[in-house]
Amino acid sequence: MEGVTNSVYREVVAELYPQWDYFACDFLRIPTTAPYPKKHLIKHFGKVHYDSDLRNKTIYQVLTSENAKTKETIIDLRDLGFKWIDLNLGCPSKTVVKNHGGSYLLKTPEVLNKILGEIREVYDGYFTVKIRVGFEDDSVFERNLKIFEKHGVNAITIHGRTREELYKGKANWDYLKQATEIVNIPIVGNGDIWTLNDVAACFSYTNNTSLMIARGALKRPWLATHYYQGIKENEEIRKEEIKKYLFKIYNVYSKYNYPKEKILRFMKGLIRYLFDDLTKAEVLKRTCLRSEKLENFLRIIETL
Ligand SMILES: Cc1cc2nc3c(=O)[nH]c(=O)nc-3n(C[C@H](O)[C@H](O)[C@H](O)COP(=O)(O)O)c2cc1C
Incomplete structure (x- = not known):
């Protein structure tokens, strides 16, 4: 989570609540001019944690656009030993969208296809995408899932809202369920999972393999621990x-x-x-x- 999950914060949560399976660093915006030096890639991840056990529990998330130095950056991340890279295709921010990154890519299938091809050409590690169900509407949902499947994406995290919806209403878990019928890729459910009841409801409704929790984890950083230890909060x-x-x-x-x-x-x-x-x-x-x-x-x- 941008502005929150820096490496020291991840250390705090990992020590207090080791039941969380994975963490993600905030997204690295891949530049269009020249790739960042490797030193910067490590700094973004958190230098003190680069050599710690936490590295293998932490997903390196990137955000890119058509003319960014994607391939060079992914090669560097691969050579630095990052075992799980995630591509941010959900960010709704105006600046990101203006630069044709994040959720904007959901509506340009050729560009999306090209970027995934570039990544897969140089990276055969665990590679996942984090998406919304579309930009203006959900008409692109199925088509995009098929593009991910074609490129051997290892899992798809779906936030059940379009970019236009931002955070309005409640995330629609129907998409999380539909995706399991459209592609043969593990689906990670996301959106409005706040309580242990939500965890159970989302698993049983969607048949998803796992869940990704953002605001719910800010409200209850202990959620995974309570889940495994059966603690009922009061x-x-x-x-x-x-x-x-x-x-x-x-x-x-x-x-x-x-x-x-x-x-x-x-x-x-x-x-x-x-x-x-x-x-x-x-x-x-x-x-x-x-x-x-x-x-x-x-x-x-x-x-x-
Ligand atoms: C403070 C904050 C920072 C976020 N930063 C990121 C990010 O860096 N990358 C990303 O893919 N999503 C980011 N998101 C979106 C969440 O991952 C998630 O998709 C969204 O908040 C819906 O899930 P939730 O209901 O569990 O919060 C962020 C959300 C919040 C609230």
Whole structure:
């Protein structure tokens, strides 16, 4: 997740909640002028974690466009030993779309086909795509799935909305189910999976192989642990998890000498969904957002 899943954050979650199977780094925007030096590819991934066990648990996500240096970048990532590369075909951001990347590629099959061909020519590792069901509408859905199949894509993560829909309404899981009937590729379900009940419902409704969770994981970073340990969340458990999580963030970021202001800014970003469902969630959120010092912020958390 852009702005969140940097390597130190992944270390925090991996240590606290090792039940998550995989993480992904935020997407690397492949440049059109010249490929990034390898040093930059490692820095984007997180230098301190390049040599750690976490590397094999982390998907390297890239975002590209027709004239970008895709092939050169994928060769470098391959040579650096990254075993799982994911292509972002879902990003709805105006800037990304203006540059014909992310979800824009869903509506240009020739370009999509060309890019996948370039990647597959040089990379036979585990290669996945992350998509929305279309750009303006879903008319391209089936055609795009077939293009992925042709290029031996190893799994497809589907967010059940079009780009035009952004985050409106509820993600439509019908597409997750339909995809399993259209192609013979593992489908990873995504969109509006917030609770353990949603996890069970999505698996049983779609027949998907696995799930990818974004906002639900920001609201409940412990979701995978509770899933495997059969823990049923209530207000007290939720508060204890929040404390454990935010203090772990403080400790790990401090270990890497992050300045306090930076840690505070990051934590303020993280509480967007974290306090939801707590009694007085809004007041709590406002008080935390108003904290000018990390110490004040942590004091509020301590007394939850
Ligand atoms: C803060 C944030 C950052 C995101 N960054 C990325 C990203 O870097 N790559 C990507 O493929 N999707 C990204 N997404 C989209 C999610 O992966 C996901 O498709 C979408 O949020 C719907 O799933 P959810 O209901 O589980 O949040 C991001 C979403 C959020 C909320």
